[in-house]
Amino acid sequence: MFLLTKAGLDGAFRFLHVLSAFMWMGLLWFFNFVQTPAYAELDPAARNSAFDKLTWRALWWFRNGALATLGTGILVILFNLGNDGYNGDFWKSGPGIMLSAAIVFAFIMAYNVWMVIWPNQQIVIANARNVLAGGEADPAAPPAARKAAMASRQNTIFSFTVIMAMLGVDHFFGGYDQPNAASRVIFYILVLAIAVGFEMNALGKFGTEAGKPNTIMYDTHQMAIWFASGMAVFFVLFFEIVVTKAG
Numbered sequence: 001m002f003l004l005t006k007a008g009l010d011g012a013f014r015f016l017h018v019l020s021a022f023m024w025m026g027l028l029w030f031f032n033f034v035q036t037p038a039y040a041e042l043d044p045a046a047r048n049s050a051f052d053k054l055t056w057r058a059l060w061w062f063r064n065g066a067l068a069t070l071g072t073g074i075l076v077i078l079f080n081l082g083n084d085g086y087n088g089d090f091w092k093s094g095p096g097i098m099l100s101a102a103i104v105f106a107f108i109m110a111y112n113v114w115m116v117i118w119p120n121q122q123i124v125i126a127n128a129r130n131v132l133a134g135g136e137a138d139p140a141a142p143p144a145a146r147k148a149a150m151a152s153r154q155n156t157i158f159s160f161t162v163i164m165a166m167l168g169v170d171h172f173f174g175g176y177d178q179p180n181a182a183s184r185v186i187f188y189i190l191v192l193a194i195a196v197g198f199e200m201n202a203l204g205k206f207g208t209e210a211g212k213p214n215t216i217m218y219d220t221h222q223m224a225i226w227f228a229s230g231m232a233v234f235f236v237l238f239f240e241i242v243v244t245k246a247g
């Protein structure tokens with residue numbers, strides 16, 4: 001039976017990985033490109049009802065989609081470790097370094113979902129429910145919404161690069177020579193600098209006020225899309241430079 005062969009199980013894990021990644025990314029982009037601009041146009045009572053009935057449900061699928069993407073990604077790696085797929089040489093190859101970079105960004109994204117977006121959205125939704133029930137508005141809700149929005153926009157910025165890099169492992173980053181050790185080191189330094197710099201910014205370490213140079217990428221979803229596209233193009237170009245330093 002095909003499904004119980006090694007190839008079948010590998011295929012099943014990959015399928016579940018892409019399925020849950022669709023779930024997560026679909027809802028991430030729904031929140032960023034559809035919900036946030038639409039809620040800005042709703043009157044407060046309608047918005048509070050929507051937080052209560054719609055956002056609450058969407059967040060369940062969103063955070064569990066993130067967890068499932070992480071879990072199935074780890075399963076794919078564990079399943080292929082040590083064989084021809086992910087042996088030591090693989091992690092030094094062009095596809096291997098792109099996959100590792102994507103994993104770093106994806107872990108940060110999952111952290112943002114569970115440790116930043118979800119706790120802050122709970123404050124926002126609790127406030128919406130309290131106001132709907134006739135209670136006072138919670139002054140902690142607007143700053144919580146801002147923290148969640150910045151992390152969510154940052155995840156959108158990372159998302160294009162992660163998908164491009166993961167997809168490229170099997171589909172377009174292969175067939176190049178192995179980059180030399182120095183190029184790999186430079187590659188990883190840059191990946192970590194981008195990951196840490198962007199994430200600290202998303203966590204508000206350089207300020208959360210809108211309209212400042214450090215928050216410009218979070219101010220509208222159009223800006224987030226520009227930054228996401230720019231980052232993905234930058235990584236393809238950087239990959240090109242790194243792998244041409246083969247040897």
Ligand code: HEM
Nearest residue numbers: 021069070073074076077103106107162163166167169170
């Ligand atoms: C934002 C989160 C993520 C998204 C959107 C995502 C998406 C994808 C996509 C679209 C593929 C391509 C499947 C193919 O063409 O075969 C893929 C492959 C893969 N992903 Fe992810 N992924 C995410 C997170 C992760 C994480 C956290 C891990 C590991 C811990 C991981 C490990 C892998 C592996 C090992 C592959 C297979 C690469 C190959 O050999 O072709 N992914 N992912």
